[in-house]
Amino acid sequence: MKKELLFYEKDEFYDYKELKDSEGFSISSISKFIKNTDLIQELVTSLEIVDLSALSEYTSIQLLGEQTVPFFDDETIFIADKKHRELLTYELRLIFENFNNVEKSYLKKEVDLDSDSNEIKTKKRHNKIVDLDEKSITTFFSDFREKLYGHPKFKDDFEEQINTFRIFNKLGEHKILSFFLMGDSGVGKTEVARTIFNSLNGKKKLAKINFGNYSNEFSLSSLIGSARGYTGSDDGEIFMKVRDTDIGVLLIDEFEKSNASLFNYFLDVLESGKMTSSLGEEIDLNGFIIVFTSNISKEDFQKIISPELRSRFDYKCMFTLLSNEDKQKYVEFRVNDLIKKVKLEYKIEFPDNTIDYFKRFVNVSRYKNMRDINKQIKKVFLKYIEDNNHIDIEHEDVGSVPKFTVGRKIINLFNK
DSSP, X not given: OOOEEEEEOXXXXXXXXXXXXXXXXXXXXXXXXXXXXXXXXXXXXXXXXXXXGGGGGSXXXXXXXXXXXXXXXXXXXXXEEGGGHXXXXXXXXXXXXXXXXXXXXXXXEEEOOSTTOOOEEEOOSSBOGGXXXXXXXXXXXXXXXHHSOSOHHHHHHHHHHHHHHHHHHHTTSOOOEEEEEEESTTSSHHHHHHHHHXXXXXXXXXEEEEGGGOOSTTHHHHHHOOOTTSTTOOOOHHHHHHHHOSBSEEEEESGGGSOHHHHHHHHHHHHHSEEEOTTSOEEEOTTOEEEEEEOOOHHHHHHHSOHHHHHHOSXXXXXXXXOHHHHHHHHHHHHHHHHXXXXXXXXXXXXXXXXXXXXXXXXGGGOSSHHHHHHHHHHHHHHHHHHTTSOOOSOEEETTEEEOOHHHHHXXXXXX
């Protein structure tokens, strides 16, 4: 079989990847095999596709290509970014007999068959707040208010910010809506982003970056990818997280723990409406909401965050501790949520007065934040299950293989 190299358009890569993922394939960079050629023999052609784009970063492309590519099975699928087509077509001319473009049949369409229209619409990668119609935005606000506990003033301000953003985004005047939320740990700051995500019916994962992991001198490279010239470098974490989510929301947690280089990077993001990698690749964040959270005080906010960056945040707010009434509402919501999960997973039925049991054993006045309340709820929930003889929460050994009972599975369910 003749070896063939297929070229893809940058903007279409993730549609192609999504299709191949659904077919059981994964995509690996050639740099993985250059570093360890023994892996070539382990590659399963029906499960793995090899991307040769990284070869463009080497000085000896032809030599490296001839030392690796011929040793792959003839049925291996090879792809590369189309921007490298001229270079790779020439350098790899003695290896590949065919150079073609990836077929565009993977560009999916979906048909809207409601009573108002039969128009065929292109599938969007991210669902965004700016794309909702009037009925959907009303439902969103109602859902958001119900799911976020406490902070009534913020909820009112949030709705005003969203409505304003939707208008000026359509006019091309406002690309990203940014919130900077301060306050003690566990008072609901990160829940704002999660609630937006859930209220927009997110199916994948919320795009979240914790800046507590980005405090060293190499933090920018880790976030947006290594600089040009570093062999085999991939996109940084933030690009992968944004591409892997289906909702136009980005959470930046513990923002104050980073450094000036990242502060300056986000100053540019908020101004341009785009994220740019170290290699010049861009992701357009037009219509996105970015939620920045921090445990710093108002005074430290003035000291740590530059005036230029402070002015770029659309809304700044100090979150305070929840009232006991709001904490109690959270207990009811959380317990009902756990009951639904356990009933669905393990077919265990609970009496109607189950919530009263938790009200007796979860004294919300003892806890300052929802994180501590949630820990206590989990403890009480497992005790409730034990006391009512639903399950045995210990594990038993069957021969040499550890067999975990339903109880252990429930513990793992709670830890997700």
